[in-house]
Amino acid sequence: MPHAALLVRFTEALISGSDAALEAARFEVMETLGGGALVDAAAVSGAFEGYTRIADAIGIPTETVKIEMTEDFRAGLGADSFTGAQNLGPAPVRPGAESAFWGPARVK
Amino acid sequence: MNELDFDTTAVPVREGLADVHRRTWRRLAEAGTWWDGATRVAIAAEVRNVAACALCDSRKAALSPYAVTGTHDSLGGLPEPLVDVIHRIVSDPGRLSQSWLNGILAEGLSDAEYVETVGVIVSVLAVDQCRRGIGLGPIPLPDPVPGEPTRTRPEGAKPGPAWVPLLAPEDVSEAEADLYPDTPLVSYVLQALSLVPAETRAYNEIAHEQYTPAGASWDLDRQVREITFAQVELIASKVSVLNGCFY
Numbered sequence: 001m002p003h004a005a006l007l008v009r010f011t012e013a014l015i016s017g018s019d020a021a022l023e024a025a026r027f028e029v030m031e032t033l034g035g036g037a038l039v040d041a042a043a044v045s046g047a048f049e050g051y052t053r054i055a056d057a058i059g060i061p062t063e064t065v066k067i068e069m070t071e072d073f074r075a076g077l078g079a080d081s082f083t084g085a086q087n088l089g090p091a092p093v094r095p096g097a098e099s100a101f102w103g104p105a106r107v108k
Numbered sequence: 109m110n111e112l113d114f115d116t117t118a119v120p121v122r123e124g125l126a127d128v129h130r131r132t133w134r135r136l137a138e139a140g141t142w143w144d145g146a147t148r149v150a151i152a153a154e155v156r157n158v159a160a161c162a163l164c165d166s167r168k169a170a171l172s173p174y175a176v177t178g179t180h181d182s183l184g185g186l187p188e189p190l191v192d193v194i195h196r197i198v199s200d201p202g203r204l205s206q207s208w209l210n211g212i213l214a215e216g217l218s219d220a221e222y223v224e225t226v227g228v229i230v231s232v233l234a235v236d237q238c239r240r241g242i243g244l245g246p247i248p249l250p251d252p253v254p255g256e257p258t259r260t261r262p263e264g265a266k267p268g269p270a271w272v273p274l275l276a277p278e279d280v281s282e283a284e285a286d287l288y289p290d291t292p293l294v295s296y297v298l299q300a301l302s303l304v305p306a307e308t309r310a311y312n313e314i315a316h317e318q319y320t321p322a323g324a325s326w327d328l329d330r331q332v333r334e335i336t337f338a339q340v341e342l343i344a345s346k347v348s349v350l351n352g353c354f355y
Contacts, residue, residue: 001338011346014241026243035119036334042241043125044340047318048347049237050230050311051297055355056201057226059209059271060296062355077349083203084354089269093293095278100293103326107293 006032007041014045061089065102119242122333128317129235129247132310136231137250141260141304142221143228145252150185151228152249154194156236157183164199173203189215193222197229202352206271219272220261220303227307234314258306265303275302289322297355319344 010025017025029038054060062084067074074080091107093100100107136152137145158164161181167173173196182191189212196204213219236246264279277294280287284305288294301307316322320332320340328338348355 001336001342003339004342007335007339007343008346010241011343012350014237015347015350022240023243026241030119034334036122038119039121039125039242040332040334040340041343043238043318044335044343045241045347046234046236046238047315048344049351050234050314051319051344052348052351052353052355053197053201053230053233054226054300054311055297056204056351056353057197057229058223058300059204059206060274060300060355061269063295077345079349079354082352082354083205084352087354089296091293092269092276092296092299097292100291101326102293102295 003033010041011045014042015049056084059087061087063091063102063107064088065091065105065107069103069105121242122317125238125317128313129238132231132235132314133247133250135310136228137253139253139255139257140224140228141306142218142224142257144257145255147186148228149249149252150183151190151194151225152232153183154186154191155198155229155232156246156249157181158195158198161195161199164195168200173200174208189217190225193217193225194229197226198233202354209271223272223301223303224307227301227304227310231310231314234311234318238318262302262305269296270300273303274299275305 006025006028010029013022013025026038029041067088079085091100091102093108097108136148138148139145140148143151163176163178163180166178167176170176179188180191180195182195186194193212196208209222212222239246262275262281262284264281264284265273265275266279267273268276274296275284275287276299277288287302287305287308288298298308301311312322320337324330324332324337326337328336328341330337332340
């Protein structure tokens with residue numbers, strides 16, 4: 001993926017880094033990807049500061065289809081040890097729907 | 109009220125993003141479904157105060173957050189159970205538990221008040237972190253607008269797979285018909301705040317500008333504004349890992 005390491009560095013600095021680290025990462029994103037990409041990367045980070053807390057504060061289960069989809073990289077992230085890994089449930093497909101898709105995965 | 113100012117940034121901020129931040133700040137000041145404007149603004153102020161809390165720092169560093177007792181360093185305007193909700197969700201969201209929430213509810217906070225509190229917390233965090241990433245300081249909090257909460261609870265909301273009741277897509281009434289996309293599968297995260305539909309709508313608006321437009325496809329090579337969907341998902345995954353979020 002193009003510029004993956006840079007975007008990870010920027011995200012880490014924004015969520016848990018020092019002001020200096022963030023300033024350096026922000027400058028690098030602007031120089032490399034442009035101001036529009038900086039805005040979008042910051043916006044997505046902000047959105048998921050919210051989404052992660054929505055999921056964990058409401059105690060929604062993780063849809064089991066995601067477990068299958070993420071098998072190959074989940075352990076490498078250390079995610080299987082997270083508290084939420086104990087809270088799983090079937091994907092909420094509407095009653096009467098013959099099937100649904102979650103990304104590339106077919107459900108039901 | 110204070111207007112959001114994007115003029116000082118060195119990068120152009122698209123109008124849709126600026127608009128949703130202005131709407132979010134306007135909503136923050138107004139009475140919601142269960143809280144009045146003054147309480148919503150006080151919750152927002154407490155969100156920003158969490159970084160200065162010594163108890164939260166100690167708990168975050170502990171093997172278990174329940175091993176450390178004490179009192180939060182709060183601004184003093186809210187009851188202690190509500191302060192605990194705000195501080196725990198902001199500082200250590202990955203280690204929340206249903207038994208902790210049940211304890212909070214036993215102290216008198218209603219499930220719907222809890223959900224609205226979550227809605228205010230995440231709205232403030234989404235806007236503040238976005239601006240910080242761009243290189244802008246936090247916007248001053250607005251002055252509360254007088255008004256009464258609507259105190260409406262969706263009739264179809266039921267206990268189910270989450271720690272609080274959810275409004276399933278098949279249980280929406282006409283008043284909530286706009287809440288979900290018309291798709292066979294509506295993920296739990298889209299249903300999570302549905303006990304307070306106004307908070308669901310508000311975060312959907314933020315996500316439309318800060319994540320991907322509603323109904324966008326799963327094509328990883330697709331361009332989402334200035335970055336690709338794959339890059340969007342990489343950033344989302346990194347934030348999730350840093351917050352200890354399995355979902």
